[in-house]
Amino acid sequence: MAEETHSDPLANPLVIDTxxxxxxGAEALLTEMDSAGVQRAVLLAVETDPNDLRDPERLRQTRFRFFRTPEARRIFWSEIEAVMLQKLTPKVTNQVAAELAAAHPDRFIGLGSANLGKDPASVENHLQEIERLGLRGIKLLPFAQFFDPATSENFLRACAWCEATGRVILLHTGCGAPPWDARAFSEDAHPDRLRPALEKYxxxxxxxxxxxxxxxxEPGIWFExxxxxxxxxxxxxxxxxxxxWLVEQEWRVERMRETIGxxxxxxxxxxxxxANQVSVRYMIDLVRNSPYLEVDEKLDILGRNAARLFGIDAVI
Ligand SMILES: [Zn+2]
Structure with a gap:
């Protein structure tokens, strides 16, 4: 950050996009970060496998959920399945995330991903790969990796491993992106599914x-x-x-303040x-201009909390 002192601490705050x-690729991303005023970004690998949907038990479970969605009345299962298979093809591997982070260590922090729906040996291999590549944690996507955090032994394994190696877990909660955007498909991404693991770790x-x-x-579906x-x-x-947009609503800001803080x-x-092609700058400004947040809260949200979490000593 620049050394000059601004009278407005929000004029040029530390911003970390987590x-x-x-x-x-790196260049387009750095351009967007620079135009938005983002100093660092946490890059996420997503480990998924279209073959998972060919597993009879997972296929049965996914079909069962599909037929409880409103879409089931107007869209054929085969259409949903085709989109799922395509979306499950991995795009950002652990290797890709690690290479980007290694090429720009002052701008990027890399998180890997492990498909926890797989057998324990495969999960163990992925965790070792993440460690070897120097990635700082794991991104998990329960509905697309077909595991339930409340019952998955692999999820407990991942928690234990992250705890032992000083890594973080970033786990999708709420509904998924299409075609997982119905409540029925996203049950495994309900925050309460994490309670058994949190009791232990x-x-x-x-x-x-x-x-x-x-x-x-249903925006705000499992906010509370x-x-x-x-x-x-x-x-x-x-x-x-x-x-x-949550910080644009006074009652939500108050609920956040009196619960998680x-x-x-x-x-x-x-x-x-x-959504709607809004820029990263626009999202930063929602926080920066929220009339319901204190200045210190804005600075914490925008960058100081992530700096503390990821051990970045750009700020104290
Ligand atoms: Zn995402």
Whole structure:
């Protein structure tokens, strides 16, 4: 950060974007970050496998959920299945995230991903790969990796491993992006599914991506449940990816303040998966200009909390 002192601490604040999908390569991403005033971005790998949907048990479960959605009345299962298979093809591997982070260590922090729906040996291999590549944690996507955090042995394994190696978990909560945008498909991404693991693991930071609130049809769907989880467990954080609009509503800001608190809320964009093509700058300004947040709370959300969490000593 520049050394000059501004009378307005929000004129040029530290901004760390904790949720970015680097599908576009380093240069385009750095251009967007520079124009938005983002100093650092946390880049997420997503480990998925289209073959998972060919597993008879997972296929049965996914079909069962599909037929409880409103779409089931007007869309054929085969159409949904085709989109799912295509979306499950991995785009950002652990290797890609690690290479980007290594090429720009002053701008990028890399998180890997492990498909927890796989057998334990495969999960163990992925965790070792993440460690070897120097990635700082793992991104998990329960509905697309076909695991339920409340019952998955692999999820407990991942929590134990992150706790032992000083890594963080960033886990999608709320509804998924299409075609997982119906409540029925996203049950495994309900914040309460984390309670059994949180009863056992008190150290590993677990970031609830989207603060349980992302949903096309029911925005704010599990907002209250996410806040309660943060209130109950001090190692729970929340990111504002795709839901920065939460800070535009006074009652939601008050609920956040009296439950999880603003020391554990992280600015995040979900770039480039951003609804209506809004810019990262626009999302930063929602926080910066919110009439309901104190200046210190804004500075914490925008960058100071993430700096503390990821051990970045740009600020004290
Ligand atoms: Zn995302």
């Amino acid at each position: 949720h970015v999908h680097p599908k576009m 008190h150290q590993v930071p677990i970031i609830l991506a989207h603060l349980g609130s992302y949903s096309k049809d 449940e996410a806040l309660q989880l943060g209130k109950d467990y001090p190692n729970v954080y929340g990111d504002l990816a795709a839901v920065a 603003f020391k554990r809320i992280l600015f995040a964009s979900d770039y480039p998966a951003v």
